[in-house]
Amino acid sequence: MKIRNFFDSIMPPRNWHLTVVVTLGIFFGLGFLVFHIGNGTSYLSDNPATCINCHVMTAQYVTWARSSHARVASCNDCHVPHNNIVNTYLFKAQDGLRHSTIFTMRAEPEVIRIKEAGINVVEENCIRCHQHQVFKTKIRHAVTLDERTNNNGRFCWDCHRETPHGRVTSLSSFPYARTPKLGKVMPEWLRKFTEEENKK
Amino acid sequence: GASIIERRTEAELTFQMVKPIAEWEPRNEVWGENFPRQFQSYLNTLDTNFRSKYNGSGTVDMLARYPNLVINWAGYAFARDYTQPRGHYHAIDDIRRTLRTGVPQPATCWTCKSTDVPRMMNKIGVANFYKGKWVDMGPEIVNPIGCQDCHDPKTMDLRIVRPALVEAFQRQGKDITKATQQEMRSLVCAQCHVEYYFKGEGKYLTFPWDKGNDADDVEKYYDSVKHVDFVHALSKTPILKAQHPDYEVYTLGIHGQRGVACADCHMPYKTEGGVKFTNHWIQSPLNNIANSCQICHRESEQTLTQNVYDRQDKCRELANLAEHYLATAHLEAKVAWDNGATDEQMKEVLKLIRAAQWRWDYATAGNGNMFHAPLEVARILGNSIQKSQEARVLLASIFAKLNVPTPVKLPDVSTKEKAQKYLQLNMAQFVKEKNEFLKTVVPEWDKKAAERHQKMKYSNQGGQRNY
Amino acid sequence: GASIIERRTEAELTFQMVKPIAEWEPRNEVWGENFPRQFQSYLNTLDTNFRSKYNGSGTVDMLARYPNLVINWAGYAFARDYTQPRGHYHAIDDIRRTLRTGVPQPATCWTCKSTDVPRMMNKIGVANFYKGKWVDMGPEIVNPIGCQDCHDPKTMDLRIVRPALVEAFQRQGKDITKATQQEMRSLVCAQCHVEYYFKGEGKYLTFPWDKGNDADDVEKYYDSVKHVDFVHALSKTPILKAQHPDYEVYTLGIHGQRGVACADCHMPYKTEGGVKFTNHWIQSPLNNIANSCQICHRESEQTLTQNVYDRQDKCRELANLAEHYLATAHLEAKVAWDNGATDEQMKEVLKLIRAAQWRWDYATAGNGNMFHAPLEVARILGNSIQKSQEARVLLASIFAKLNVPTPVKLPDVSTKEKAQKYLQLNMAQFVKEKNEFLKTVVPEWDKKAAERHQKMKYSNQGGQRNY
Numbered sequence A: 001m002k003i004r005n006f007f008d009s010i011m012p013p014r015n016w017h018l019t020v021v022v023t024l025g026i027f028f029g030l031g032f033l034v035f036h037i038g039n040g041t042s043y044l045s046d047n048p049a050t051c052i053n054c055h056v057m058t059a060q061y062v063t064w065a066r067s068s069h070a071r072v073a074s075c076n077d078c079h080v081p082h083n084n085i086v087n088t089y090l091f092k093a094q095d096g097l098r099h100s101t102i103f104t105m106r107a108e109p110e111v112i113r114i115k116e117a118g119i120n121v122v123e124e125n126c127i128r129c130h131q132h133q134v135f136k137t138k139i140r141h142a143v144t145l146d147e148r149t150n151n152n153g154r155f156c157w158d159c160h161r162e163t164p165h166g167r168v169t170s171l172s173s174f175p176y177a178r179t180p181k182l183g184k185v186m187p188e189w190l191r192k193f194t195e196e197e198n199k200k
Numbered sequence B, C: 001g002a003s004i005i006e007r008r009t010e011a012e013l014t015f016q017m018v019k020p021i022a023e024w025e026p027r028n029e030v031w032g033e034n035f036p037r038q039f040q041s042y043l044n045t046l047d048t049n050f051r052s053k054y055n056g057s058g059t060v061d062m063l064a065r066y067p068n069l070v071i072n073w074a075g076y077a078f079a080r081d082y083t084q085p086r087g088h089y090h091a092i093d094d095i096r097r098t099l100r101t102g103v104p105q106p107a108t109c110w111t112c113k114s115t116d117v118p119r120m121m122n123k124i125g126v127a128n129f130y131k132g133k134w135v136d137m138g139p140e141i142v143n144p145i146g147c148q149d150c151h152d153p154k155t156m157d158l159r160i161v162r163p164a165l166v167e168a169f170q171r172q173g174k175d176i177t178k179a180t181q182q183e184m185r186s187l188v189c190a191q192c193h194v195e196y197y198f199k200g201e202g203k204y205l206t207f208p209w210d211k212g213n214d215a216d217d218v219e220k221y222y223d224s225v226k227h228v229d230f231v232h233a234l235s236k237t238p239i240l241k242a243q244h245p246d247y248e249v250y251t252l253g254i255h256g257q258r259g260v261a262c263a264d265c266h267m268p269y270k271t272e273g274g275v276k277f278t279n280h281w282i283q284s285p286l287n288n289i290a291n292s293c294q295i296c297h298r299e300s301e302q303t304l305t306q307n308v309y310d311r312q313d314k315c316r317e318l319a320n321l322a323e324h325y326l327a328t329a330h331l332e333a334k335v336a337w338d339n340g341a342t343d344e345q346m347k348e349v350l351k352l353i354r355a356a357q358w359r360w361d362y363a364t365a366g367n368g369n370m371f372h373a374p375l376e377v378a379r380i381l382g383n384s385i386q387k388s389q390e391a392r393v394l395l396a397s398i399f400a401k402l403n404v405p406t407p408v409k410l411p412d413v414s415t416k417e418k419a420q421k422y423l424q425l426n427m428a429q430f431v432k433e434k435n436e437f438l439k440t441v442v443p444e445w446d447k448k449a450a451e452r453h454q455k456m457k458y459s460n461q462g463g464q465r466n467y
């Protein structure tokens, strides 16, 4: 591969260049504190549980956790680019910082909506995994390609509306949803009782 | 910085209790004041109208459906009465009503029927709880299975309150406190939906998983502790009775192995207006395919139902064979004994019958088994068939030695009534005694419980009997 | 997004014929000049190095692995020689080499082994083709299975060239020309990977699907036409032999039912230098999990392999039981005959053995069955066990009547050699004759074929023997 091509392939989209440079600066500098306390470092992890360190993400977490994709795709499998490793981390850093800041400022909307850049990333990722099912010779799904080719604006989840978060995802839609915390698995008396037993 | 930390604390307090729940509160309706959606949906477990090909929410007389069961359990209370389970809200009613509690039972029988159990265990101690008589504990145990059995009243996190599950994990060297949330979504069920036995004089509830949890492993464990549930009234076989190894068999199927939890199918999310919550109507998923199976599978309801039935049909075909040849082996063994067969001659036969019956029972005693792990069920049943038939091959040789002409004449036990009559079970008497008990003893229990509830916090709440 | 669209265009532009292919061209290497990627990958079916737990690309002596097979097939050529299949490129070698063609066989045997078959059928007519002797057709049939068997040389569309499949569809009232492309991706295989029999004097190749295609349906069909493949040398049972019902059993499994085609697993796509094409290395998918299973499943190679082995292990456990008790029943039946049992006494026994053997053979004769439809396989095997054991129960009664002391003494047939010796098969002689045949007759065939190839278009191409 030509060196030129290689660079092209790892560069983030043109309209992000400024953001990326700034992000990198902040990332390695002052921003580290905010990032750390706000659990922004969790952005570098692939463990979905870390995304819901922010309660505003609970709706997405619990819907994902009950979806068919919970077993096969973590948040980052859909929400960050997977075309090359550099892009993956740049995107994570940029998103992490923005979300941490909004969260800290209490500026989050009642219903979070995915942004344009995010949409494209997700769409690419659907295709990345489902290539074979949407590839023409597997006729089952020929429709998808035509829709996308004609550019009439349909994304995978325009049809697959419940995949994976569903249509009901407002902050107040999940009043008592349990998100994973290392809670106590049994009451105190039982813990003591079985501990004693174990000693015997 | 500080505000982020504040905001994280906030995140942990997602819900505000309308009325904080006392640590041992057994009444669902009290919990329900804080969580009306979950409570209302849980009340639906009272429904008895759904019927699928093999299961459903109504009660089904299994002895009438499969009369061979009566023969296979001759000498045990199961030959009197055994039904399909119903929803959780019926648990107290059903254990009071079953003719199986017409014989003396230990208090251990209450363990999986009520939210009063953790309360009492905490109060009098676990071993003391099990030790008592079933009837003596009656006034204390009146609330059916509920919130207390699965939730921490402070945080609403899932938690385990039945010691037997924790102990079984410990003996296997596994740490249940390390369970993930997804695992907890099955482990709360595994407190009850498992094979068990009453260990020793203290009738200590024990899950026999020390050597693993398929039929062969559990048999090895029981053989090693020389456990016998009853001696068969016809064949004199020392029998092992299997009870609903739902969780164990589920772990041997593809859904369990892929990390799909009980709650994914039996308690899927429900959307009501703009709110989503866990549907607590725990029931056959075939009554709610759109929200359970179709989360993961795109096929039509009809196809998915057919998939379930196909698997159940194939397993049932083998179960019918296993059941029939087992009953035949018991009946033939009786003929052999009646004609003077010796212990020595019968030894191998009884060994085979014990092994065959254990396998058949393990495969069929879980009402979901035939879908949860159909191939494993078929494997065990194939082995069961081989063993009961082998017993019959040996019996045929014994008949030759005893000069009994073959084929031997067997009684007509083709219906529940005929089979019970053949076993000389005085069913009319059992039913009479039970009705007496329900009319005289049970109201006493409920009265005492109502008095207790009055003294508890939120005593304005009615008892569960109201639903 | 863009990459997908490119791929699609590629797929449509594949067909630039370098050299147009003659209608009945049997030589893969000629087709290969137009489609080098497909051809090169197809050549890999010559490989014999992959070994999975139960299958693989090398040849495995199945009689040595499961010596009971020798007993179960006593009186039939399968008791002499039966191996695991290898890749398509070995088809001609293997049918020449097998000791089963040491006995006189009809030309029908060639039907599924070569691209010369459609050529000859077109030339001499279908019925005439089947009618001949296997040895007489030898010089005509030398090219192994290949492009001609699955493709139209003009369009490269998939097509069916074996009459038996089309006829079977017609008799079932189904129109094979209405098959979707996805169905064709299995139906090309169903030309050969199916249970069959030779109908009547004309040895007309026939697929027994008129009443459906599970073991019970096919048995019903065979019973209705009173078909018998051979009379068992020991038990005198009129036996049905099952041969690789791969397609039929696949339709009874979940992958078949969900529309996953044979080609999805055995011929997945491959990408080479940016070009995507169908990998024609038809083999065990376990040698290529990343491109087959993992297209649809996200689990690791290790987990998926273990899933396959789990299913095969469970089915094998039952197959071992079925095989063993069947062999025992045959041997015991012989003891009964030897001691003067009457036809009347044995009638029911033979009926049971026939049914048991059919089920066992149908379940195990397809090497992929235990993964393609494990539950169905277990179901059939459970029935087989029940029936052979029932035969033994009856035999035990017969022994009593004949005053034969039980348990009867049975010969040691625990290895292939011992079993073949017990059956008095002169294996050394068979091998000697076969070697003679391979040294003298076969080179003649190849010589004649080479002369014929010379005269065909593109005669500069070597014969298939070169690979």
Ligand SMILES: [Ca+2]
Binding pocket: B055, B056, B057, B058, B084, B085, B086, B087
């Ligand atoms: Ca039920």
Ligand SMILES: [Ca+2]
Binding pocket: C055, C056, C057, C058, C084, C085, C086, C087
């Ligand atoms: Ca092979």
